[in-house]
Amino acid sequence: MRRLVLMRHAKTEPYNVHGDHARRLAPRGVSDSQAAGVALRGLGLGLALVSTATRTRETFTALGLGIPAEYLDDLYSGGTSTLLRRIGEVSDDVTGLLVVGHAPTIPSLVADLTFASDPDGADDAAAWYPTSAYASFTFDGTWRALADGDVERIVGAGVIRPR
Structure with missing residues (x-):
């Protein structure tokens, strides 16, 4: 069995003089990330894919998971296919695998993966996926098969929304 966790970055400052990519976490974002990290520690995560934006990097650091990460530019502006x-x-x-990214990509992929087993849950995820929210999916198959659309192998899904 494999586990995929899709997380939206934590609460940020409203703007940064250096642009959107440089926005940092707000104090609430740090505390929300730390709380999420406590919950995520028991899920057997071994690798993270993280957007290069400052807020996603800070979210991942505050999780405190102690797992390796790959920082990817294309997770900042790429969509669900990327x-x-x-x-x-x-x-x-x-x-x-943990992915820390942005809306609308993270909520959209959560909705897509949830739809096969829970259409109402998919609608909820697409409509309301706040900062620090994450979804966990367990499935039987390879990462390639999941990426190719083999969603029938998903055996468990759940969305956790903070506060």
Whole structure:
């Protein structure tokens, strides 16, 4: 079994003079990330794919998971197809993968993966996926198969929304 966790970055400052990519976490974002990290520690995550934006990097650091991360520019502005391609490139030696990214990509992929087993849950995820929210999916198959659309192998899904 494999586990995929899709997380939206934590709460940020409203703007940064250096642009959107440089926005930093607000104090609430740090505390929300730390709380999420406590919950995520028991999920067997072994690798993270993280957008290069400052807020996603800070979210990942505050999680305190102690796992390796790959920082990817294309997770900042790429859509669900880019994210799925990157997930499909992960080695099958990895059984637990965390992705820390942005809206609308993270909520959209959560909705897509949830739809096969819970259409109402998919609508909820697409409509309301706040900062620090994450979804966990367990499935039987390879990362490539999941990226290629083999969602029937998903056996468990759940969305956690903070506060």
